[in-house]
Amino acid sequence: MTELEDFHKRVPKHITISGFMLAMLLDFIPFSFNTFFWLPEFTALILLYWALYRPQMVGVGAAFLTGLLVDVGTAAPLGQHALSYMVMVFFIQQRQQRIMLFSYGVQAMAIWAALLCNQVVLSLVRLMYDHRFTEWQVFIAPFIGALLWPLLSKIMLVILNSRLLRR
């Protein structure tokens, strides 16, 4: 077990949960699509982070629960985000050990693929449900999410580190 993994395991649960709440809060801010179509889904990002660094705690089940909450919060058909998050987390978890060894740049590629997977499932569900295809701009958001990944990792490390140092 690497030191990094051990470090993430010592993070208490309530920190993880409040991280999720903060991400959902950001997702619930009613930005209009026309100007903010490039904003990535923060809940998806934080889900990926914990699925990578703490696979024992955050897995497919957690993705399902968070997805349902996001569905209710954003008035999406119940189960839409749950399904897409599950697929995304499953995708990343199958390769979790390998992705952890890579540098941030390569990790960001994996994140991009996962987010794209998420977006594709969302669009497919929408297509089934409403018989309409999403606007193509939604596929920009995964790029931005992947670009934000190194930053997010650094920020999380700083936050978690400062907590551990204070003790």
Add this chain to the structure above:
Amino acid sequence: MSEQPLNFSRKGMKSSSKLIILSIVSVALMMLDSRYSAVQKVKSYTATALYPLQWIANQPVYFYRYISDSVQSQTDLVAESKRLSEENGRLKLLLAQAGVQQKELIELKKLQGLQQSGIRISGMATIISNGRDPLADRLILNKGEVSGFKVGDAAVDQNGLIGQITQVHPLSAELTLITNSKMVIPIMVERTGVRSLLYGSGSSINLRYFPADADLRPDDVLVTSGLDSIYPEGIPVAKVLQVFRVAGTPYYRVTLTPLSGFRNSKYVLVLPQKKLPEQLSPASDSAKAKRP
């Protein structure tokens, strides 16, 4: 904190089987959503629990609006006030005229033994979320069951009909726009009184079956006809842009533009449903049918 290390003899389900089972659950939820009341109940509890989060999420937007409102310049305000007082005067005049006409109408309706049904309003609500999804035709309102909203109530913005409330939680409600593909609205042409049905078609609205032998011109305004218990009579819905006669079908092909602002409007008025008229006895029905 003790967590087992990742090994091959892990307890619990394999994540692939978990994925399959939970996927089936979520697809089932998608099917049952809005069809099965227990799902809706759970959804409304969850929505109530999430309301604080949504409330906080809205604060930056309110704050931004507050700031941008307060820094508006004096001249803007003076011009606005002038314009508003002009409009107020004009509206007052119209109101006076409408009052007279309303009175006449009431008298006429009384003469005919019909009930007067004015438009009532059960409350104003703010749209707090339009969701991330560009195609979702649902909005979330900041008031719900507590303010007397019910499933099926119509909602209007300042320009016209915007949609119908499709789900009510204690503190919030979901509004489905008239562009939703499941919406059908009974309308009539304001100028001629010809009645028809308006269908939501995803991104816009559609007048599919308007008989070509009736009169319809560009710039006609379509208003609700009041032929159901949901939408009160006379709410503007859409404006006709173009009308084509198509050879081979008995219907016009019509391009419409909805009047309400949808994404741009911030406040909506919610109108309660009419009570359904008492069941007419078959005798009176046939009597009515015989009347010329």
